[in-house]
Structures are given as structure tokens and as C-alpha cells.
Amino acid sequence: MARPTLALAVAATLLAAVPAMAKDGPSQPTLLPVPDTVTSLPLTLAWTPSTFTSGSLQNGYEVRVQDRTADATQVVDVAAPADAGTVTASLPLVDGHSYRLRVRGVETICGGHSGACKVVTGEFGREERTQVLVAPAQPAPTPTPGPVDPPPPVVLPPAPVTVSPPTPPRVVVPAPAATARSAPLLPPASTVRPRIGPLPRWVAPSPSRRLDPGPPVRLRWRANRRATFYNVQVFAGGRKVLSVWPRAASLVLPRGTLRPGPLRIVVWSASGSRFAPAFAGKPWVVQVLRIGGALPMQA
Numbered sequence: 001m002a003r004p005t006l007a008l009a010v011a012a013t014l015l016a017a018v019p020a021m022a023k024d025g026p027s028q029p030t031l032l033p034v035p036d037t038v039t040s041l042p043l044t045l046a047w048t049p050s051t052f053t054s055g056s057l058q059n060g061y062e063v064r065v066q067d068r069t070a071d072a073t074q075v076v077d078v079a080a081p082a083d084a085g086t087v088t089a090s091l092p093l094v095d096g097h098s099y100r101l102r103v104r105g106v107e108t109i110c111g112g113h114s115g116a117c118k119v120v121t122g123e124f125g126r127e128e129r130t131q132v133l134v135a136p137a138q139p140a141p142t143p144t145p146g147p148v149d150p151p152p153p154v155v156l157p158p159a160p161v162t163v164s165p166p167t168p169p170r171v172v173v174p175a176p177a178a179t180a181r182s183a184p185l186l187p188p189a190s191t192v193r194p195r196i197g198p199l200p201r202w203v204a205p206s207p208s209r210r211l212d213p214g215p216p217v218r219l220r221w222r223a224n225r226r227a228t229f230y231n232v233q234v235f236a237g238g239r240k241v242l243s244v245w246p247r248a249a250s251l252v253l254p255r256g257t258l259r260p261g262p263l264r265i266v267v268w269s270a271s272g273s274r275f276a277p278a279f280a281g282k283p284w285v286v287q288v289l290r291i292g293g294a295l296p297m298q299a
Helices: 002-017
Strands: 043-048 058-067 072-079 087-091 098-110 117-121 128-132 202-204 217-221 229-236 239-244 250-253 261-273 276-279 285-291
Touching: 043 098, 058 087, 058 239, 072 087, 087 276, 098 239, 117 239, 229 276
Parallel strands: none
Antiparallel strands: 043 087, 058 072, 058 098, 098 117, 098 128, 202 217, 217 250, 229 239, 229 261, 261 276, 261 285
């Protein structure tokens, strides 16, 4: 009976000696301290960078902004900078609300025999809490007017007397009588131009066709003149599978990204720097594509 007990002890010792395997994905970022009360907007959030997997395709961060007053949560995507310094993001907060702030690393890894890509998220680091109380701007003092000297009197020269020549009598010529052969008067042509509605922002591929999940697919949308770059997010079901930052109004999904079923494309337009982007209030384009299968029969 002593041999099984000895074998179990040896196995436990060997398992304790084996180092723990590192978890896949980026490491936890560390938020820098945020003041308890924010008195000016927007708030600039800063954190130490994460360590990403070598050879990853897209690296960035996901800032989770939880509005405790409105009971709502907003996610802000921030691209990872090229240098290894502190990462910052400008957050659009609301005056008078309380917030919980967290951040985690996100990366896209492609590889394997099939060349498929997957999005790997790290764990959230320590959270920060704050409230926004912006002091109202003080009005500028109104200057008190001093004494003003009266203007000098204006003396006008006498108006010249002009004599107009007599007006000749007006001669009225009667209009010719209308005849039966005279052409009827036509109403003037309308100058109102027909109103043309705005063009759709989504260009290709057409939502009515089924896409083959095998080859790459190029997405195209109409450009926003005010945007300097875009954030394209691809969702399969309720899970985000891709988030990239193109500068042009198009994107090629690599081979292996598409899976059979509905695919939701959300395009955000942004201006400014990618390290502190200013996003629009709502997405520029939201489009659903169908991947694989056959089109339904038309009634």
C-alpha cells in the first residue's frame, strides 16, 4: 500500500516544479491615477503600454467607460502607438455624471495552416473612478462708460433750386384686338427642380448577394470629407472578430476572416490623431452581409 502513496507524492512534486504556462494575449495595462473630481473636459486618460504577442497583425486597446449615473457603458478603441511610451486617449464625458474607467489590450493574430485570424483580448487592469463637475464660466465685467463730449453741430449748405422741364403728354396706343387665329398664351415653365435624396454610404459588396467565405472580400463605402481615418469593426453574431484602422474608404478582409452566417460591418469616422481620435456621434456606416449558403426563393 506504500507504493501508490509514494507515486502520488512524486507526481505532486513534479507538477509543482513545472512553471505555469503564460496566458496568450496582451498583458494587463496599468491606468495612471485619475483625479476624484474632473473640473474640465475632455478628460485625457493615460496608462502604461501592454506587451503584445510577437507577429500580431493589429494591436490596440479597449477603454471601457461605464457611466454610473446614466447606467450605460461605452467602448472606445485606441490604436497602439509605435513607441513604447505612455498611451493616452481623450474621453467624451458628461458634466455631473460619475464614471468607472478600465482598459485592456486587444490584438489580432493570424497564422496556422488555414491562415485564419482571431482577435485576442487581455484582462482588464485596475479600474479608476471619478466624477465630472465643471465649474460655470464667470461673465466678463461690463466696462462703465465715461463722460462723452457732445458732437459739434453740423451746418448744412443751402439746397440748390432746380427747375425741371415740362413733362410731355403721354400717348396711349390701343392694343390690337384679339383674333380667332391668335395663339393662346402658355403658362410660364416651372422653375422648381426635383429634390434628389442623398446617395447611400455603402458601396460594395451588395447586401443582396451571398458572399463566398473562401476568397478575400473588399469592402467599400463613400468617404467622409471630414474624416482623416476610419475604424472598421467586424462582428460575427455578437462577437467582434476584427477591428482595423484604414485611412481610405475601403478595406480588404483577408482569406479566412469570413464565416458562414450574417456578418455585421460597423464603420466609424474619426478625425485628429490616432492616439487621441475624435469620433463622430454615431457610426458612419452600418451594413449586414450574408456569408455562404444560397439566396432564398423570390415569391
